[in-house]
Amino acid sequence: MKILVAVKRVLDYNVKARVKSDGSGVDLANQKLSMNPFDEIACEEAVRLKEAGVASEVIAVSCGPAGCQETLRTAMAIGADRGVLVESEAVLEPLAVAKLVKHVAEKEGVQLAIFGKQAIDDDAGQAGQMFAGLMGWGQATFASKVKIEGDYALVTREIDGGLENLKLKLPVAVTTDLRLNEPRFITLPNIMKAKKKPLELLKAADLGVDLAPRTTTLRVEEPAARKAGIKVADVADLVKRLKEEAKVL
Numbered sequence: 001m002k003i004l005v006a007v008k009r010v011l012d013y014n015v016k017a018r019v020k021s022d023g024s025g026v027d028l029a030n031q032k033l034s035m036n037p038f039d040e041i042a043c044e045e046a047v048r049l050k051e052a053g054v055a056s057e058v059i060a061v062s063c064g065p066a067g068c069q070e071t072l073r074t075a076m077a078i079g080a081d082r083g084v085l086v087e088s089e090a091v092l093e094p095l096a097v098a099k100l101v102k103h104v105a106e107k108e109g110v111q112l113a114i115f116g117k118q119a120i121d122d123d124a125g126q127a128g129q130m131f132a133g134l135m136g137w138g139q140a141t142f143a144s145k146v147k148i149e150g151d152y153a154l155v156t157r158e159i160d161g162g163l164e165n166l167k168l169k170l171p172v173a174v175t176t177d178l179r180l181n182e183p184r185f186i187t188l189p190n191i192m193k194a195k196k197k198p199l200e201l202l203k204a205a206d207l208g209v210d211l212a213p214r215t216t217t218l219r220v221e222e223p224a225a226r227k228a229g230i231k232v233a234d235v236a237d238l239v240k241r242l243k244e245e246a247k248v249l
């Protein structure tokens, strides 16, 4: 069984996002970009399934500019066997990503596709679900446990009320929640090995896929600066202020 893992290159989670001076988006120039944290979990899970003898090959796929090759190398350092970059300089919305990943999934004949539950830059949480819809596959989102048994995937999902256990016939799309696993530390020898693994380059524009955005960003703004807090004298003072100033009691 081949597994596809979708990996997105995003602004590193430790970096404070800065808005471009013209308000058109987040400034990524000269910023540290890394693999979306939920996609690291997706890679780790795919590699564990391969190590357990369940999968024969793990293919990492990224859609975006040439720099995403670095993210694919990270996926290969975690243990993916090879990478596919679907190159595009355009802004890719989740629907466009889902269509591009579909192209690769069909070409490779994968049985399981693992996505992150959301990309920490757009927070859309849509690409995995749209992919499953386009493929006509079952989907299990927010997975905290994945097990493959014969032709079925047994997935535990994190939902509001607790945990939900699903049994789905393969092929299946899964999106990862935080507690699925803890990604391994990437060692230097594995970084060196990853440099030699195959990385295929495809041009998104050659794939006959409609990549046109369905939404328009009107303006991106910094959140309003928080006002300084105050110290209250005692509980009575707190209650008085909540009643009279904040008017929330």
Ligand code: AMP
Pocket: 006, 007, 008, 009, 036, 038, 039, 042, 061, 062, 063, 064, 092, 094, 097, 114, 115, 116, 117, 118, 119, 120, 122, 123, 124, 125, 126, 127, 128
């Ligand atoms: P989103 O729907 O944008 O929140 O993204 C959800 C998941 O889809 C991510 O965690 C990735 O696994 C995958 N994904 C989104 N954008 C891309 C991309 N440009 N390239 C590869 N995978 C992506």
